[in-house]
Amino acid sequence: xxxxxxxxxxxxxxxxxxxxxxxxxxxxxxxxxxxxxxxxxxxxxxxxxxxxxxxxxxxxxxxxxxxxxxxxxxxxxxxxxxxxxxxxxxxxxxxxxxxxxxxxxxxxxxxxxxxxxxxxxxxxxxxxxxxxxxxxxxxxxxxxxxxxxxxxxxxxxxxxxxxxxxxxxxxxxxxxxxxxxxxxxxxxxxxxxxxxxxxxxxxxxxxxxxxxxxxxxxxxxxxxxxxxxxxxxxxxxxxxxxxxxxxxxxxxxxxxxxxxxxxxxxxxxxxxxxxxxxxxxxxxxxxxxxxxxxxxxxxxxxxxxxxxxxxxxxxxxxxxxxxxxxxxxxxxxxxxxxxxxxxxxxxxxxxxxxxxxxxxxxxxxxxxxxxxxxxxxxxxxxxxxxxxxxxxxxxxxxxxxxxxxxxxxxxxxxxxxxxxxxxxxxxxxxxxxxxxxxxxxxxxxxxxxxxxxxxxxxxxxxxxxxxxxxxxxxxxxxxxxxxxxxxxxxxxxxxxxxxxxxxxxxxxxxxxxxxxxxxxxxxxxxxxxxxxxxxxxxxxxx
Amino acid sequence: xxxxxxxxxxxxxxxxxxxxxxxxxxxxxxxxxxxxxxxxxxxxxxxxxxxxxxxxxxxxxxxxxxxxxxxxxxxxxxxxxxxxxxxxxxxxxxxxxxxxxxxxxxxxxxxxxxxxxxxxxxxxxxxxxxxxxxxxxxxxxxxxxxxxxxxxxxxxxxxxxxxxxxxxxxxxxxxxxxxxxxxxxxxxxxxxxxxxxxxxxxxxxxxxxxxxxxxxxxxxxxxxxxxxxxxxxxxxxxxxxxxxxxxxxxxxxxxxxxxxxxxxxxxxxxxxxxxxxxxxxxxxxxxxxxxxxxxxxxxxxxxxxxxxxxxxxx
Numbered sequence: 072x073x074x075x076x077x078x079x080x081x082x083x084x085x086x087x088x089x090x091x092x093x094x095x096x097x098x099x100x101x102x103x104x105x106x107x108x109x110x111x112x113x114x115x116x117x118x119x120x121x122x123x124x125x126x127x128x129x130x131x132x133x134x135x136x137x138x139x140x141x142x143x144x145x146x147x148x149x150x151x152x153x154x155x156x157x158x159x160x161x162x163x164x165x166x167x168x169x170x171x172x173x174x175x176x177x178x179x180x181x182x183x184x185x186x187x188x189x190x191x192x193x194x195x196x197x198x199x200x201x202x203x204x205x206x207x208x209x210x211x212x213x214x215x216x217x218x219x220x221x222x223x224x225x226x227x228x229x230x231x232x233x234x235x236x237x238x239x240x241x242x243x244x245x246x247x248x249x250x251x252x253x254x255x256x257x258x259x260x261x262x263x264x265x266x267x268x269x270x271x272x273x274x275x276x277x278x279x280x281x282x283x284x285x286x287x288x289x290x291x292x293x294x295x296x297x298x299x300x301x302x303x304x305x306x307x308x309x310x311x312x313x314x315x316x317x318x319x320x321x322x323x324x325x326x327x328x329x330x331x332x333x334x335x336x337x338x339x340x341x342x343x344x345x346x347x348x349x350x351x352x353x354x355x356x357x358x359x360x361x362x363x364x365x366x367x368x369x370x371x372x373x374x375x376x377x378x379x380x381x382x383x384x385x386x387x388x389x390x391x392x393x394x395x396x397x398x399x400x401x402x403x404x405x406x407x408x409x410x411x412x413x414x415x416x417x418x419x420x421x422x423x424x425x426x427x428x429x430x431x432x433x434x435x436x437x438x439x440x441x442x443x444x445x446x447x448x449x450x451x452x453x454x455x456x457x458x459x460x461x462x463x464x465x466x467x468x469x470x471x472x473x474x475x476x477x478x479x480x481x482x483x484x485x486x487x488x489x490x491x492x493x494x495x496x497x498x499x500x501x502x503x504x505x506x507x508x509x510x511x512x513x514x515x516x517x518x519x520x521x522x523x524x525x526x527x528x529x530x531x532x533x534x535x536x537x538x539x540x541x542x543x544x545x546x547x548x549x550x551x552x553x554x555x556x557x558x559x560x561x562x563x564x565x566x567x568x569x570x571x572x573x574x575x576x577x578x579x580x581x582x583x584x585x586x587x588x589x590x591x592x593x594x595x596x597x598x599x600x601x602x603x604x605x606x607x608x609x610x611x612x613x
Numbered sequence: 614x615x616x617x618x619x620x621x622x623x624x625x626x627x628x629x630x631x632x633x634x635x636x637x638x639x640x641x642x643x644x645x646x647x648x649x650x651x652x653x654x655x656x657x658x659x660x661x662x663x664x665x666x667x668x669x670x671x672x673x674x675x676x677x678x679x680x681x682x683x684x685x686x687x688x689x690x691x692x693x694x695x696x697x698x699x700x701x702x703x704x705x706x707x708x709x710x711x712x713x714x715x716x717x718x719x720x721x722x723x724x725x726x727x728x729x730x731x732x733x734x735x736x737x738x739x740x741x742x743x744x745x746x747x748x749x750x751x752x753x754x755x756x757x758x759x760x761x762x763x764x765x766x767x768x769x770x771x772x773x774x775x776x777x778x779x780x781x782x783x784x785x786x787x788x789x790x791x792x793x794x795x796x797x798x799x800x801x802x803x804x805x806x807x808x809x810x811x812x813x814x815x816x817x818x819x820x821x822x823x824x825x826x827x828x829x830x831x832x833x834x835x836x837x838x839x840x841x842x843x844x845x846x847x848x849x850x851x852x853x854x855x856x857x858x859x860x861x862x863x864x865x866x867x868x869x870x871x872x873x874x875x876x877x878x879x880x881x882x883x884x885x886x887x888x889x890x891x892x893x894x895x896x897x898x899x900x901x902x903x904x905x906x907x908x909x910x911x912x913x914x915x916x917x918x919x920x921x922x923x924x925x926x927x
Contacts, residue, residue, distance in 0.1 A: 242701070243697060243698070245701075245731035245732075245733070246697035246698065246700055246701045246729060246730055246731050247695060247696070247697025247698070247729055248697075248725075248728040248729060249697075250697075260695045260696055260697060260729075261695075261697070263695035263698070264695045264697055264698050266695075267695065267698060380757075382756070391760065393720075394720040394761070395720075396720070397634070397635040397718075397719045397720050398720075398757040398758055399634075399635065399636075399752070399755075399757075399758060400635055400636075400719075423756070423757055426756070426757060427757050430757075
């Protein structure tokens with residue numbers, strides 16, 4: 072039976088037929104996009120129903136977030152959240168909290184209502200937005216209950232006295248230089264020491280599955296019908312995949328999920344058997360959860376934590392970034408996957424990290440030329456004009472974090488890079504001018520899983536303080552929407568299946584109560600998402 | 614929390630950090646250490662790796678040792694591993710190692726790695742940084758790698774110049790570069806060639822006691838020649854550690870070129886370093902060899918030293 076979804080307008084994101092008013096679906100796939108009139112050759116010959124529930128709404132291809140970490144968000148969903156930006160989490164709205172006073176007031180409130188005896192773990196503290204908070208400040212809130220603040224960039228914990236005892240920090244401080252008992256700080260590997268207790272508390276046993284179940288609603292609420300997870304699972308791949316396959320598969324799950332292995336995690340966990348183990352995992356693919364013939368690699372450190380490798384003149388305060396892989400050897404890491412014809416995803420944040428990644432791809436292209444290799448640079452914090460052109464020449468595309476500029480641009484102007492370079496954070500406009508594919512991601516939980524918000528950020532280049540940073544680097548409204556639909560699909564090598572609406576493709580749709588092409592991009596995050604459609608099945612949003 | 618009391622300082626486990634750029638020969642040196650360590654000494658090697666594990670850890674031939682693989686990447690990307698926690702687990706285990714070697718990742722700063730470990734139980738035993746004679750000049754001048762290479766070398770107590778045999782100039786340019794670096798006030802490390810074998814004794818003998826400044830300023834090493842000499846004194850009769858220590862002190866006072874000595878005897882371990890002779894208890898599992906390894910500058914009178922040791926202990 073054919074189902075015809077009618078709409079005030081359909082944006083296909085295929086410029087061959089950019090607009091329509093009806094989408095006809097059979098067995099999960101689109102058989103034609105057009106109008107009720109143009110569909111008559113089908114409808115006059117086959118049984119059909121017209122679903123006009125969306126007749127006053129606007130249909131786009133289901134949104135795609137190609138870089139999401141369900142495993143990490145599962146961990147954080149077990150925490151309370153007090154963040155500098157607003158979040159919609161399953162069952163709770165987290166308002167933006169800025170300023171030390173507001174943050175501390177919120178902590179008192181959370182402590183008062185937290186179940187007796189339970190440690191209070193709060194995610195989202197960031198000194199830039201909330202001021203400094205040390206052990207004494209947290210002891211003022213409670214000296215009985217462990218209180219742990221988990222920093223917004225993930226690299227640090229701040230603890231009160233009971234929390235230090237709970238996380239065995241006193242002993243840890245003997246072994247790890249990154250634990251400061253007096254200040255209540257546990258950072259980097261010192262945080263790793265605390266996570267040995269914190270992680271099982273948050274997602275041990277059945278908890279992982281429960282939290283993964285909760286995050287289904289986050290994906291749906293963002294209007295997202297496909298996610299990618301490059302580098303799935305933080306540790307214990309078998310345990311993670313077990314939980315994922317049992318929770319994120321089934322008719323109740325309104326999205327497709329594509330997993331991309333981080334080869335080094337397999338090597339660490341399985342040693343010499345890593346290739347065999349990966350093949351075993353890839354054979355576990357189900358309807359909803361698939362493995363891409365791709366692989367993820369790393370160049371330099373994190374953006375939010377200012378660990379990206381920045382070339383001259385460097386950071387204003389003179390600190391140095393970090394390498395996550397030896398910049399000389401990235402090609403060696405990639406080579407086996409390149410030889411297998413895998414698509415390559417590289418985590419890159421700074422311009423020096425980008426040089427290292429591009430050097431590697433340059434070398435591999437000379438060794439084993441590949442057409443249509445679709446290598447993708449993920450995050451894309453800082454880059455240069457020369458690098459845009461070089462990326463175009465090498466056929467490397469951009470998958471930018473859609474939130475770096477909005478959330479952290481102000482701080483990078485004031486403290487880390489200055490106005491010129493901070494304005495060029497995620498310079499997606501240059502990429503488009505050079506004909507490079509640009510997609511956007513959240514890197515959930517680094518940014519919220521709201522592709523319309525990411526698209527808005529990159530179309531407006533507004534920061535939290537309301538400044539516009541790098542006007543010339545903005546995306547056109549069309550390119551911004553393409554970046555969360557067809558360009559994301561192309562980068563995943565799935566553009567024949569998803570990302571635009573055309574005969575033969577999956578019937579994955581998002582139904583909006585407003586037309587983004589009639590509204591200013593600043594209004595996009597507020598357009599209500601009425602429903603998503605996955606393979607022709609309607610999933611209404613609350 | 615631990616219930617046992619911290620051991621005496623002399624029983625602290627020595628911890629050596631081996632740093633240097635990827636491909637500089639760290640793994641080769643680890644294998645040499647494992648192969649040449651005194652019989653019965655249990656060495657645990659921590660490979661502090663970031664995705665290069667296939668290249669490094671897989672190549673370590675754990676003769677009598679164990680290998681602990683770690684990843685200390687960015688927390689967003691690999692939550693969980695902690696070098697401090699891993700060290701604790703090994704040191705407090707029922708069967709603690711006699712020696713710890715941390716092979717730092719090629720992009721790590723070795724002095725930051727050396728800061729780990731409970732000092733009541735672990736004795737910092739120096740930072741050895743490998744320098745690839747065929748590649749260091751390029752790496753140091755490279756835009757992406759240069760700053761980190763300089764920082765690694767600056768952190769070293771001892772630089773080991775590797776692959777001199779593969780360098781077109783026998784390593785002369787690399788040696789000159791190292792010497793240029795070591796003129797910086799923070800670095801006073803000697804440069805040793807890996808082809809010479811005696812650095813193994815130096816490293817295993819306890820870097821902490823080696824006055825690196827003294828050695829590096831002693832004489833500029835002859836280019837491409839290992840400046841030290843080693844010999845073995847093996848008495849054919851049973852001898853007490855205290856007796857050896859007394860004899861060694863006397864020999865050392867008359868032979869200033871004698872720099873280091875170490876020997877495991879049934880009732881203790883005898884050390885000579887920085888002009889001081891000490892006797893430590895023999896660790897469990899360390900088989901007594903009844904021999905003394907002696908390391909000195911070239912030109913010393915080794916026959917006289919061995920003769921005197923025998924004369925004074927009989």
